Amino acid sequence: MAVDNRKADATEESLHRIFTVPEAPDSTLGRIEKEISENLNAFLQTHIAATEKPLVDIEKDFSSADIPETPSFVSDHTHFLLDKLVAQSVHTSAPSFIGHMTSALPYFLMPLSKIMIGLNQNLVKIETSKAFTPLERQVLGMLHNLIYHESDDFYQQWMHSANHSLGAFCSGGTIANITALWVARNHALRPDGEFRGVAQEGLFKAMKHYGYDDLAVLVSERGHYSLKKAADVLGIGRDSLIAVKTDDHNRIDLQALEQTLAELKAKNIKPFAIVGVAGTTETGNIDPLDQLADIAQAHDCHFHIDAAWGGATLMSHKYRPLLKGIERADSVTIDAHKQLYVPMGAGMVIFKNPALMTAIEHHAEYILRKGSKDLGSHTLEGSRSGMAMLLFASMNIISRPGYEMLINNSIDKAKHFAALIKAHPDFELISEPELCLLTYRYVPADTQRALTLATAEEKESLLNALNDLTKFIQKRQRESGKSFVSRTRLNPVKWDRKITTVFRVVLANPLTTETILEDVLSEQRALAKLSSISLPTIQSLTDTILKREQISLS
């Protein structure tokens, strides 16, 4: 792509502006923003929580189960909300909130979201949404285009077709994943001769008709927990969501996958879907999608990709190749409320083939009549808000190159932070950033050396104490309210696949600076010193090991 530098500069500037201050204060948007800012003062503080208050104390403000018998004035209740709720909420858009996938929002979404709330459209049907329906269909088309790059003719033919759907807008990635596997299940156990399909006759009869002993869905052990929920809801059973082990880089082990598929076949178990992960929730790694597509094809499996986090990377020409193969997926989950920077509640599942969603089509007498363009005939949810509007606006206002900049900055920042961690003697990087996620932990330099010299027993004690220490630091840092990283547990190859507690960092906020990242590490080192159990244990063990080594060397 030829880059117009002038344009790119303008975008960079406007990008920065939308994340910092609203437009000129005398514009309509500016005035609106000013009013709201006055009310949400706590929201604009630099601390993540204004004052750290234990949850049990907060619960006291929300302890009555009685619906009030007397009305409150709006102003009084607003003060209550500002004092008791806003002040005790989590400032998810703070530049030092780098622990979860809840993103900061561009300021222009505040007034625009008022259009969404004020119009209160219901996207289940055209009669309560009118122009919002073509808009949502267009948004689904744009995302389909982002993934599959079909021809203009394709979109002209299918985007607004009454009996087809390029996907479903939904409340989030979980509903998107459930929808994808629902379609896959219904397609695998479709009508066949006398049998009218699993949708109509249910799973028990479907299994007897097709003669399988069980079903299976395969995904790497890094797959999102929503897939287990999907397996439960869909009647497949959590056991049938088979977690395939990952390699050193948290990517699905293809050999293990092939072996599992062979074992299932031998047991007369039908694997009807393979799920690739494009941006694991914990480490941000991407499965080898192209090879997964080959395997799914060879085994006649629906190929779904959970790109709830990583899908937005397709906006970046630079990093798009990381997701090579995604264009071969039968379905893809993308969350717009993650790296597309719209408010919570904007998930999507996109289907390659516009006819695939007929597997879950439904109708009713008073709406969703056959031939209508009502979106509700292909969604798991019923009534839905006009949230697609905010994604539509964001894609127009930020544009593809704007998103590319956001994505590239995030990944580059993660790489910088990884370098910082690796250069620091007291920290250990656990997972390298492929997207803008990484994991690491605090391990004093001496202890790092001691670990290479420890006996098996000493090593286990040290690793356990390190897990406790990581947990201690993470909790204390969260409580201090200056910055927030999350924690999870991994099983890194380097540590013999032993359960390892780690700090987890997500660097999607464009306002997060390198100084903030340095401060996060400094604070963690300082907090470690406050540990009265884990750190002394670690230090004493470290001393023992290093002294023994010194003696044996002398």
Add this chain to the structure above:
Amino acid sequence: MAVDNRKADATEESLHRIFTVPEAPDSTLGRIEKEISENLNAFLQTHIAATEKPLVDIEKDFSSADIPETPSFVSDHTHFLLDKLVAQSVHTSAPSFIGHMTSALPYFLMPLSKIMIGLNQNLVKIETSKAFTPLERQVLGMLHNLIYHESDDFYQQWMHSANHSLGAFCSGGTIANITALWVARNHALRPDGEFRGVAQEGLFKAMKHYGYDDLAVLVSERGHYSLKKAADVLGIGRDSLIAVKTDDHNRIDLQALEQTLAELKAKNIKPFAIVGVAGTTETGNIDPLDQLADIAQAHDCHFHIDAAWGGATLMSHKYRPLLKGIERADSVTIDAHKQLYVPMGAGMVIFKNPALMTAIEHHAEYILRKGSKDLGSHTLEGSRSGMAMLLFASMNIISRPGYEMLINNSIDKAKHFAALIKAHPDFELISEPELCLLTYRYVPADTQRALTLATAEEKESLLNALNDLTKFIQKRQRESGKSFVSRTRLNPVKWDRKITTVFRVVLANPLTTETILEDVLSEQRALAKLSSISLPTIQSLTDTILKREQISLS
């Protein structure tokens, strides 16, 4: 309850105000509202659609599947949205929009919703929601209290209990109904000896373990279509959602239910849930809940009530008795975005027993750890917005007596409209309002008489033509954009259970006046005259019948 008249008056006044003009223009709230109003001018017009434009024309404005390569100015894009989207959206809060359950919103929700959008909390876990979690738990407690009236001790013990949940806040009634039946299914096919339960092992093994030939969920033929979707998703199969016939008043026929249950038992089919409807979507009728509770108990079925629409009636001391027996339900669905007047996307399912939701409990490594108070461990959805805040605010600002007034006004208005229809010679009331819904159709007085004299063949022709005419009028009225009623198809006993197309009216907007209702009828009469096929057919048949009668009488 002792009524304080002074207070009640104040509420009535403030109630009217919140639906008409915002607070004094110099207040913060007033200034914010002013700005938004200027932008949303189209939204404030009296017409439902500013100009009626065919959908195919609107689609032209939303026809490109390309994500823009150049950014737009916020102001320019806002103008696009106002011209092409807002102007072509449906004014769901217009007083003459009486066709669907999409409600008008109190004005105070506009600025308050900004807090929700701006803070962008994620209710899946405390780390991204903090005080919003106790708030949502309190809201669930308040709704539980509204339904079940448990003791204060009960709520102190369970409302904030980490390992329990009084329900789930979700995007809408569909997810609520699916969640209820998911819990019911998992409870019916629970772990038993060696068998680890349907959640773990799946439906096929569960059925073999329990030895049933099939499962069933029973609901009246007026049950919402989401239940069929639930049966599909949950692997039970749409066939297994058994529609029991209704009586003259669209309420489940208890004898038919008992008979169906006996038949299922004889066939070794396990009915694991009975669903009562408290406010059918099409007619607003309420099943005999107390008797349904008896039957569910006798047959060891989970008793779920779909009160998505009617649940809010519990706020009214006057009409609460209509739902007698709801306090015996195992679970209840209520949509706050319907008669609790909050924006789209606020459904709830409430469980009587705080332990019941453990049937669907799930955990993950990085969040929802065991013992945490994260709400996400008991929800079908994952990431969710802080929508509960708006319901919390509404219950405080409007208060229980305020809601009672809204509910009572709506029902009384429906009764008034029913009287108007019955008094009018050219209209026929099809379903009497029990809540604020009713159905009717246009049948010229002569034709009403002719129908009593017609042969079977003539009657059928007349009824078919009347169906066409109703459809014609409803479409024309929608297109004219002045007012909107919806249409559906019923099978009234009066018309030998023949499919009958009817106008469907939902009177939940407090600003709908009696004059508007009279105008709706006038417009429908006028529109009928424009029918060039149905009405002439009806008139000529009517003439033939009445002439024959005249001859036979003379």
